[in-house]
Amino acid sequence: MIDETHDYARTSWVECANGHGEFPIQNLPFGVFSPGQERPRGGVAIGDQILDLAKAAASALLAGEAKIAAEAAAAATLNSFLALPAAARRALRRRLSDLLAAGAAEAGEVKTWLYSARDCTMHLPASIGDYTDFYAGIHHALNVGKQFRPDNPLLPNYKHVPIGYHGRASSIRVSGAEVRRPNGQRKAPDAEAPTFGPSQRVDLELELGIWVGQGNELGQPIPIGEASDHIAGLCLLNDWSARDLQAWEYQPLGPFLAKNFLTTISPWIVTTEALAPFRIAQAARPEGDPRPMDYLWDETDQASGGFALELEVFLSTRQMREQGLPAVRISQSAASHLYWTAAQMVAHHTAGGCDLRPGDLFGTGTISTPDDRGVGSLLELTRGGAQPITLPTGETRTFLQDGDELSLAGHARAEGRVSIGFGPCSGIVRG
Amino acid sequence: MIDETHDYARTSWVECANGHGEFPIQNLPFGVFSPGQERPRGGVAIGDQILDLAKAAASALLAGEAKIAAEAAAAATLNSFLALPAAARRALRRRLSDLLAAGAAEAGEVKTWLYSARDCTMHLPASIGDYTDFYAGIHHALNVGKQFRPDNPLLPNYKHVPIGYHGRASSIRVSGAEVRRPNGQRKAPDAEAPTFGPSQRVDLELELGIWVGQGNELGQPIPIGEASDHIAGLCLLNDWSARDLQAWEYQPLGPFLAKNFLTTISPWIVTTEALAPFRIAQAARPEGDPRPMDYLWDETDQASGGFALELEVFLSTRQMREQGLPAVRISQSAASHLYWTAAQMVAHHTAGGCDLRPGDLFGTGTISTPDDRGVGSLLELTRGGAQPITLPTGETRTFLQDGDELSLAGHARAEGRVSIGFGPCSGIVRG
Known part of the structure; x- marks a missing residue:
């Protein structure tokens, strides 16, 4: 299913993501990170920044399946997020792509969800059962x-x-x-x-x-x-x-x-x-x-x-x-x-x-x-x-x-x- | 370490435990059970009864290490209990042996912690990591x-x-x-x-x-x-x-x-x-x-x-x-x-x-x-x-x-x- 999230022409207002060799707006991978000494929570890499899914989940900018997925991903492991139907994960990714796209009206608020990856510690994305x-x-x-x-x-x-x-x-x-x-x-x-x-x-x-x-x-x-x-x-x-x-x-x-x-x-x-x-x-x-x-x-x-x-x-x-x-x-x-x-x-x-x-x-x-x-x-x-x-x-x-x-x-x-x-x-x- | 919990002459006021081929007072194994449709919690088998460790943990009859161990064992898995130093597990076992022994003054209260095993569902004792x-x-x-x-x-x-x-x-x-x-x-x-x-x-x-x-x-x-x-x-x-x-x-x-x-x-x-x-x-x-x-x-x-x-x-x-x-x-x-x-x-x-x-x-x-x-x-x-x-x-x-x-x-x-x-x-x- 190829959609607008894969549009190679799409750029982000997170400037460092444009031309980034790993985490351009077309990627948006999920992980678990700690900003500084704070508790681990789910995040999404965008350029050299990490978007805090706990903050996203608490915001009014997400609704429906995307919000449910963000709430699940706000935990210290992504197990509950991974347990959701694939459609919910996809809805969150699409919404984040739109919010991070160049010209997005919501950029001001979304900017407050970002941390510099260099100041963060990465953890295992999930508690691995087997x-x-x-x-x-x-x-x-x-x-x-x-x-x-x-x-x-x-x-x-x-x-x-x-x-x-x-x-x-x-x-x-x-x-x-x-x-x-x-x-x-x-x-x-x-x-x-x-x-x-x-x-x-x-x-x-x-x-x-x-x-x-x-x-x-x-x-x-x-x-x-x-x-x-x-x-x-x-x-x-x-x-x-x-x-x-x-x-x-x-x-x-x-x-x-x-x-x-x-x-x-x-x-x-x-x-x-x-x-x-x-x-x-x-x-x-x-x-x-x-x-x-x-x-x-x-x-x-x-x-x-x-x-x-x-x-x-x-x-x-x-x-x-x-x-x-x-x-x-x-x-x-x-x-x-x-x-x-x-x-x-x-x-x-x-x-x-x-x-x-x-x-x-x-x-x-x-x-x-x-x-x-x-x-x-x-x-x-x-x-x-x-x-x-x-x-x-x-x-x-x-x-x-x-x-x-x-x-x-x-x-x-x-x-x-x-x-x-x-x-x-x-x-x-x-x- | 052989102590009074191993005394073969010790009997229990839980009559069915005496001469029980599996769960006499000398055994006292730990598991996780649900009474009826209730939530899973830790328990100890005694005869054909199961002692509810959540009730034990909430009681004033336990103190110190034994109480800490019972509190850990009151959860839906025994992982926290198993994470305790062996001494804490042993303290709880010793205390339960005393409380269940024939003649124990506390028998009246402890009796309220018991369920008939036949009315209970057993679960995995722990979430098994590997x-x-x-x-x-x-x-x-x-x-x-x-x-x-x-x-x-x-x-x-x-x-x-x-x-x-x-x-x-x-x-x-x-x-x-x-x-x-x-x-x-x-x-x-x-x-x-x-x-x-x-x-x-x-x-x-x-x-x-x-x-x-x-x-x-x-x-x-x-x-x-x-x-x-x-x-x-x-x-x-x-x-x-x-x-x-x-x-x-x-x-x-x-x-x-x-x-x-x-x-x-x-x-x-x-x-x-x-x-x-x-x-x-x-x-x-x-x-x-x-x-x-x-x-x-x-x-x-x-x-x-x-x-x-x-x-x-x-x-x-x-x-x-x-x-x-x-x-x-x-x-x-x-x-x-x-x-x-x-x-x-x-x-x-x-x-x-x-x-x-x-x-x-x-x-x-x-x-x-x-x-x-x-x-x-x-x-x-x-x-x-x-x-x-x-x-x-x-x-x-x-x-x-x-x-x-x-x-x-x-x-x-x-x-x-x-x-x-x-x-x-x-x-x-x-x-």
């Missing part, structure tokens, strides 16, 4: 499969089942949280016994996060044709991974300590409404692959279930920062390399009756390109640590060292005119 | 390993790592919730392609649940010597499993739809205080097995980290119930067959920095005996469906059929005099 990590990046699955199972890189179920597993919700943090190198057990293939200590193979995983809006009752699957109404928006997600711990622990039930020490997300829910102009067919399923089973098949989803999103990974070492060198881009990928759509994930997750709740989070799995230009982990980029990369300082890296800062970035670009972004998703590794 | 399922039943791991990997039944990490994985929190329900047979993908080994439909291999898993009390901060592991203060109590847990879905989906990241359609628990938190007289050395680690690594080693835990608990599984088919036949016991196991202690699970879970939150739940993994008498799943009992069991009606079962009712029971018995139980943990399978 976090599920999928494995939909097929080139990542292939690359990793080659290392862990050379004879059998892509398992027979991969092209039939949107493989996913339950992740840890408690250790998800917004961008900026420090990455403490985890302790754990590891065992070299030729060692007699495992040892315990700090992971020597801390890695990133470049993923998208998918925020669940309205949930479903236990035992009531969400048909794929209705799945998109249950998806509120996206964020960036770094599924930090300790590869040495993972290799030793992951059989037979999957990764555990290797992943649950931290997951970092970008703080804003970039709505599916803002991303509506950037929907594309999922490109990663080549001709000749099995047709998705009926419960995963929907014509609209086949035609436009994917997202045209550019994804990047930047690395900056302590030495680089001391020398004033900018971060280097170590990966340039795109969401089009996902094998399964967000709607297919929702349909699969609930197919057996499992209930989703508003504010649940999915990870897509690591998104890698078929070539080396855009692999989403150092495990892939350095061939399991065998081929170090060299940085502008002459330093080399296989996995992350203490002091390294890792940042993800994501953008949807409309013919060079408007760019919609996700905000930061970064963390510095500490020993 | 659910983790361990795999500490070594005989189950061996039995299942033989079926899935005949050449390699027990993986090399098993005796070093308390293997666990993240489960689904949203689909946990208390006893009585119906078990809807899940849909999902399955593929026979000789089939060309998978099919989608109702699982034909719905199974139970006999487990204990472990309730987390106080949590820890991200990045701050809980040393094993302090772990027991973070464990509030136990429950029964049935990790319903769809074996056909599991076999097809579980590689490489573990079970997903095969487990997340429902997990049933008994509604009461049987406290570690009530179980204090039933602590034993964990028996399942034979001589010659590797010594647990330092972060998993604690002398007290080695000596008394286990629980002397009898566990049973009962099956009743629709036909059996129609013929007035009692449920048959299909398994008789014991918690002593766990390879890892609850404290080792806490220490391992947090070793890499992962944070636990009050009200988190662990499953121990399926608890099977070394022989056939007490295996904790039909997968084991019927050798993967190859050897059906015969029931008193002449019916046979490999896996569960629609109409089958499956119940778990757990008891700690003190020399035949006092028996502490968990309450029901059952569900009927529906197509």
Whole structure:
């Protein structure tokens, strides 16, 4: 549904939003922030400002569904907001777009709802009931499969089942949280016994996060044709991974300590409404692959279930920062390399009756390109640590060292005119 | 710490509690209940009565730590109660034991806090932030390993790592919730392609649940010597499993739809205080097995980290119930067959920095005996469906059929005099 909120010619009286690479008036993502030391509440990013939804909810400028949505979003988490019908969320976004548009008569009052983002602290947008990590990046699955199972890189179920597993919700943090190198057990293939200590193979995983809006009752699957109404928006997600711990622990039930020490997300829910102009067919399923089973098949989803999103990974070492060198881009990928759509994930997750709740989070799995230009982990980029990369300082890296800062970035670009972004998703590794 | 609350000679003026097989005055488990249509609040089971902690909190009969604990437990979930220092929980239990003891002068007032359990609805004791399922039943791991990997039944990490994985929190329900047979993908080994439909291999898993009390901060592991203060109590847990879905989906990241359609628990938190007289050395680690690594080693835990608990599984088919036949016991196991202690699970879970939150739940993994008498799943009992069991009606079962009712029971018995139980943990399978 493309409407006036997507009009690329629309500008805002919030001047810094015009030409802003992440938060122009066409984006308007939702998050939770604290101005100074004040209590957390819902907000919307516009340029380098944050619009206070608690103030909006208390104003006479909102009515009907938009007001109900603002009232729900004025709380310290967005769970109640996400529980609303998608139509209410959309009504609020449309109203805010109008109020923030250049020439809006209400600008004087709305200006009093704005805070400089630099004076605010961002929080998790929602209390995350459950976090599920999928494995939909097929080139990542292939690359990793080659290392862990050379004879059998892509398992027979991969092209039939949107493989996913339950992740840890408690250790998800917004961008900026420090990455403490985890302790754990590891065992070299030729060692007699495992040892315990700090992971020597801390890695990133470049993923998208998918925020669940309205949930479903236990035992009531969400048909794929209705799945998109249950998806509120996206964020960036770094599924930090300790590869040495993972290799030793992951059989037979999957990764555990290797992943649950931290997951970092970008703080804003970039709505599916803002991303509506950037929907594309999922490109990663080549001709000749099995047709998705009926419960995963929907014509609209086949035609436009994917997202045209550019994804990047930047690395900056302590030495680089001391020398004033900018971060280097170590990966340039795109969401089009996902094998399964967000709607297919929702349909699969609930197919057996499992209930989703508003504010649940999915990870897509690591998104890698078929070539080396855009692999989403150092495990892939350095061939399991065998081929170090060299940085502008002459330093080399296989996995992350203490002091390294890792940042993800994501953008949807409309013919060079408007760019919609996700905000930061970064963390510095500490020993 | 054994005190007067464990005195086997102590009786209660609540007459039905004396000789009660599950809830004598020595138990006093915590849960959340609704009397009739009233709002949920914390309660304590005593015989076939439930003591209302909201009424207790409002009374002058409680003071100090006990009052603080009762106030926290008066809410609709026990999360705030579980977040208290263990000493506060213990103070409340001691005070309630005194108030309920035969001859207590306060009996007249306390009587007004009681409801007949039969007129009440039980709820989940806490909002479960994260659910983790361990795999500490070594005989189950061996039995299942033989079926899935005949050449390699027990993986090399098993005796070093308390293997666990993240489960689904949203689909946990208390006893009585119906078990809807899940849909999902399955593929026979000789089939060309998978099919989608109702699982034909719905199974139970006999487990204990472990309730987390106080949590820890991200990045701050809980040393094993302090772990027991973070464990509030136990429950029964049935990790319903769809074996056909599991076999097809579980590689490489573990079970997903095969487990997340429902997990049933008994509604009461049987406290570690009530179980204090039933602590034993964990028996399942034979001589010659590797010594647990330092972060998993604690002398007290080695000596008394286990629980002397009898566990049973009962099956009743629709036909059996129609013929007035009692449920048959299909398994008789014991918690002593766990390879890892609850404290080792806490220490391992947090070793890499992962944070636990009050009200988190662990499953121990399926608890099977070394022989056939007490295996904790039909997968084991019927050798993967190859050897059906015969029931008193002449019916046979490999896996569960629609109409089958499956119940778990757990008891700690003190020399035949006092028996502490968990309450029901059952569900009927529906197509």
